[in-house]
Amino acid sequence: MNTLQVALGERSYPIYIGPDLLDQVECYARHIKGKQVLLVTNETVAPLYLHRVLMQLRAYNTAQVILPDGEQYKSLDVLNQIFDTLLANKFGRNATLIALGGGVIGDMGGFAAACYxxxxxxxxxxxxxxxxxxxxxxxxxxxxxxLGKNMIGAFYQPQCVIADTGVLDTLDDRQLSAGLAEVIKYGLIRDAEFFDWLDDNMDALLVRDKKALAYAIERSCMNKAEVVAEDETESGIRATLNLGHTFGHAIETGLGYGEYLHGEAVAIGICQAADLSRRKGWLSDNEMGKIKALLKKARLPVYPPDALSTEQFLQLMSVDKKNVDGEIRLILLKAIGQATLPVGVDEQLLRLTLESYKS
Amino acid sequence: MNTLQVALGERSYPIYIGPDLLDQVECYARHIKGKQVLLVTNETVAPLYLHRVLMQLRAYNTAQVILPDGEQYKSLDVLNQIFDTLLANKFGRNATLIALGGGVIGDMGGFAAACYxxxxxxxxxxxxxxxxxxxxxxxxxxxxxxLGKNMIGAFYQPQCVIADTGVLDTLDDRQLSAGLAEVIKYGLIRDAEFFDWLDDNMDALLVRDKKALAYAIERSCMNKAEVVAEDETESGIRATLNLGHTFGHAIETGLGYGEYLHGEAVAIGICQAADLSRRKGWLSDNEMGKIKALLKKARLPVYPPDALSTEQFLQLMSVDKKNVDGEIRLILLKAIGQATLPVGVDEQLLRLTLESYKS
Structure with a gap:
C-alpha cells in the first residue's frame, strides 16, 4: 500500500493506494470517530463490494443507501434519499458517511456529508x-x-481516500477508457513527462497491467494533490484541472446526463480546447496530432456529437463556473504539459473550433 | 448607524444597525463585487421593501425570486427555485445573493449562496x-x-448584515414577540445584566420604543457576535445559543412547520430547559419564576402544546445536532446569565419535565 498526503493544513488527509484495501480494517478504523456509519453506494457497485466493506465495519452501527447508477441520478432529489436515511436512523453529527462507488456516488455522498x-x-x-x-x-x-453540471455543491474534504486498485478488475472497458481521459489530462496540463509515459504505456493500461495502472493512479493523484494543496477553492491554478471540461459539461448537459460518460465528454472537450489553442498559435499541428492520437489510442471519442449545434454549445458554455459576468473563459494549452489559467476567448475563434471540429 | 464587527479572520464582516439603512447605497455597494445581484425575498416582504432595495441597485444586473412566506417552505424543493433563477439568468460565481426577509429567507438564501x-x-x-x-x-x-429542523445546511458567513430598524414598524405583534424570545435568550445564557434590563424595559419594547429596540438589537448582536467569533462551527460554546431549541425544534417539527413561529417554540423550550435545570437543583424557584414571567410579559407562550405527547417529544428530540451516538444532550442553566455546554440528561428527569410542564 502506498500513501499520498493531500496537504491542506488541518484538513489534510491521506490517499491509500493498493490492491485489496477494501479488506483492511485499519484503512477505515482510524478515520471513523463515532459509532454510526452510513454506506452510500449504487445498484452496480453494491452486489460487487458492499458486503466486503460491511465485513470491516462490524464494530459499528451501519446503515446503507443504494442509489440508481448513472449521471442522470446526480440530482437534488436523489440526494434527499441520503438525508432520509440518515434521519430515519437518527444519525448524529459524529456519524461517518462512506461513499463507495464512482464519481457520481463520491460527489453526492460528499455533498450529503457536507450538508447533513x-x-x-x-x-x-x-x-x-x-x-x-x-x-x-x-x-x-x-x-x-x-441547466448546468455540478452547479450545486460544496468544497468539502474527506477524512481519507481508499483507492483499492483491485476493484478495477470489474470495471467495464468503457469506464476504464473514461478514467484514462482524466489521466491524460494531468499529462497535458502540467506533466509532459507523464504524457510521454502514457504514450509509451497505453497498451499496458488498456490490458489492465497492474503495475502500469498503479503507477498511472499514483502519478495522477500526486498531480491532483499538488494542485489542490496549492489552491483548495479554485481561486487560481486549480482551474487548470478543468481542461476540456467546459466543452465536456456542455455535451453532458446538452445531450442529457448519462448519454456520454463524463470522461468521454472530457476527451472530446480536450480535443476542442487543444484545437482552440492551436488556432491561437500556442500549440503546433504536431502537438495537436499527438494529443488526438493518444486519446484515440485510449479508445476515447475525439469528435463532438453531431446532435449539438454550435449555437447550443455556446448557449450551454455560457453557464460555467469559470465565467465572469457572463464572459466564457476556458483553460487552454500553451504546450503539452502547460495549461493556461482561465482565459476569455474571442467568440469568432471559438465558433471556428466548434464548427470545424465535427466528425 | 452603528457598526458591530463579527471577528472571524478573513471571514469577518460588519453588522450595520440603524434606521432607514435600506435606502443607503453605501451599505450595499462596498460588499458587492460583480455586476450580477439576485434578490431573494418572500410574498409578504416584497410589496413592502423590495422596491426600496432595488432602487439602490440600479447599477447592477438584478434578478429576483419571491418565495411563499412561512417555515413550511424552508425546504430543499423551494430552495431549488433559487438555483433555477440563478441559472436561468446565467449568474456566475461572482454574483451576489441578497436575502431580504426573516429567518426563513435568510437561512435559505444563505444556504443557496453557500451551494451555488x-x-x-x-x-x-x-x-x-x-x-x-x-x-x-x-x-x-x-x-x-x-424529520428534523435545520438538518440540511452549511456554515456560511455573509459579506455583511444590514439591520434596518425602521422595517420593524411593519412587523406584526406576534412576530415582534417571537423575536423577543431570542433576545431574552441572550440574557439567560450569558448576560444577566441584560436580562434585568429586559425585565425593566419590556413594556417599552412592546410598544416599539425606537431607542429601546435599537439597544436590544445591538446588545443581542454583540452577544451573538462574541459567541460566534469564539466558536464559529459549534464545537463548544456556540451550542449555548441553542438554549430551549431542542424542545422548540421538537414542537416545530412535531406540529408541522409553520404552526408555531420559531421564537414561540423557543420560548416554550426555554421554560422547559429552565424547569429541567430547576429539577437538577441548578436554578431556584425564584429564578424559574422570573424567567417564566418575563416570557409571558413578552406575550410568548410558556406551555407546550397538548397535542404533543411525552413519547412524541422524546422521539423528536432524539434527532438533534447536539446529540452524540443517539444520546439526547441539552443546554441547561446554572443561573440566569449562565448556560451549560450540552449535557446528557437522565431520561426520568426529562420525562418529569415533559409531563409536569403541561398547561
Missing amino acids: QRGIPFIQIPTTLLAQVDSSVGGKTGVNHP | QRGIPFIQIPTTLLAQVDSSVGGKTGVNHP
Whole structure:
C-alpha cells in the first residue's frame, strides 16, 4: 500500500493506494470517530463490494443507501434519499458517511456529508478509475442541475481516500477508457513527462497491467494533490484541472446526463480546447496530432456529437463556473504539459473550433 | 448607524444597525463585487421593501425570486427555485445573493449562496426582529427536513448584515414577540445584566420604543457576535445559543412547520430547559419564576402544546445536532446569565419535565 498526503493544513488527509484495501480494517478504523456509519453506494457497485466493506465495519452501527447508477441520478432529489436515511436512523453529527462507488456516488455522498447537520465526516472509496484518479481527491462535491453540471455543491474534504486498485478488475472497458481521459489530462496540463509515459504505456493500461495502472493512479493523484494543496477553492491554478471540461459539461448537459460518460465528454472537450489553442498559435499541428492520437489510442471519442449545434454549445458554455459576468473563459494549452489559467476567448475563434471540429 | 464587527479572520464582516439603512447605497455597494445581484425575498416582504432595495441597485444586473412566506417552505424543493433563477439568468460565481426577509429567507438564501457553484457572496437584510438579533448573524444557513429542523445546511458567513430598524414598524405583534424570545435568550445564557434590563424595559419594547429596540438589537448582536467569533462551527460554546431549541425544534417539527413561529417554540423550550435545570437543583424557584414571567410579559407562550405527547417529544428530540451516538444532550442553566455546554440528561428527569410542564 502506498500513501499520498493531500496537504491542506488541518484538513489534510491521506490517499491509500493498493490492491485489496477494501479488506483492511485499519484503512477505515482510524478515520471513523463515532459509532454510526452510513454506506452510500449504487445498484452496480453494491452486489460487487458492499458486503466486503460491511465485513470491516462490524464494530459499528451501519446503515446503507443504494442509489440508481448513472449521471442522470446526480440530482437534488436523489440526494434527499441520503438525508432520509440518515434521519430515519437518527444519525448524529459524529456519524461517518462512506461513499463507495464512482464519481457520481463520491460527489453526492460528499455533498450529503457536507450538508447533513452542516457537516459530518466522510470517507471516499472510489471504485472507478476516474474516481480514483480525479473526483475522489480534492473535496469537490455536488449535484447537477438540469441547466448546468455540478452547479450545486460544496468544497468539502474527506477524512481519507481508499483507492483499492483491485476493484478495477470489474470495471467495464468503457469506464476504464473514461478514467484514462482524466489521466491524460494531468499529462497535458502540467506533466509532459507523464504524457510521454502514457504514450509509451497505453497498451499496458488498456490490458489492465497492474503495475502500469498503479503507477498511472499514483502519478495522477500526486498531480491532483499538488494542485489542490496549492489552491483548495479554485481561486487560481486549480482551474487548470478543468481542461476540456467546459466543452465536456456542455455535451453532458446538452445531450442529457448519462448519454456520454463524463470522461468521454472530457476527451472530446480536450480535443476542442487543444484545437482552440492551436488556432491561437500556442500549440503546433504536431502537438495537436499527438494529443488526438493518444486519446484515440485510449479508445476515447475525439469528435463532438453531431446532435449539438454550435449555437447550443455556446448557449450551454455560457453557464460555467469559470465565467465572469457572463464572459466564457476556458483553460487552454500553451504546450503539452502547460495549461493556461482561465482565459476569455474571442467568440469568432471559438465558433471556428466548434464548427470545424465535427466528425 | 452603528457598526458591530463579527471577528472571524478573513471571514469577518460588519453588522450595520440603524434606521432607514435600506435606502443607503453605501451599505450595499462596498460588499458587492460583480455586476450580477439576485434578490431573494418572500410574498409578504416584497410589496413592502423590495422596491426600496432595488432602487439602490440600479447599477447592477438584478434578478429576483419571491418565495411563499412561512417555515413550511424552508425546504430543499423551494430552495431549488433559487438555483433555477440563478441559472436561468446565467449568474456566475461572482454574483451576489441578497436575502431580504426573516429567518426563513435568510437561512435559505444563505444556504443557496453557500451551494451555488460551491459558494457565491451573500448579504443579509433581516426584516424581522428575530432575524436581526439572531438568525442573520453567525453564518448558520440551511433548510428543514420533514424529520428534523435545520438538518440540511452549511456554515456560511455573509459579506455583511444590514439591520434596518425602521422595517420593524411593519412587523406584526406576534412576530415582534417571537423575536423577543431570542433576545431574552441572550440574557439567560450569558448576560444577566441584560436580562434585568429586559425585565425593566419590556413594556417599552412592546410598544416599539425606537431607542429601546435599537439597544436590544445591538446588545443581542454583540452577544451573538462574541459567541460566534469564539466558536464559529459549534464545537463548544456556540451550542449555548441553542438554549430551549431542542424542545422548540421538537414542537416545530412535531406540529408541522409553520404552526408555531420559531421564537414561540423557543420560548416554550426555554421554560422547559429552565424547569429541567430547576429539577437538577441548578436554578431556584425564584429564578424559574422570573424567567417564566418575563416570557409571558413578552406575550410568548410558556406551555407546550397538548397535542404533543411525552413519547412524541422524546422521539423528536432524539434527532438533534447536539446529540452524540443517539444520546439526547441539552443546554441547561446554572443561573440566569449562565448556560451549560450540552449535557446528557437522565431520561426520568426529562420525562418529569415533559409531563409536569403541561398547561
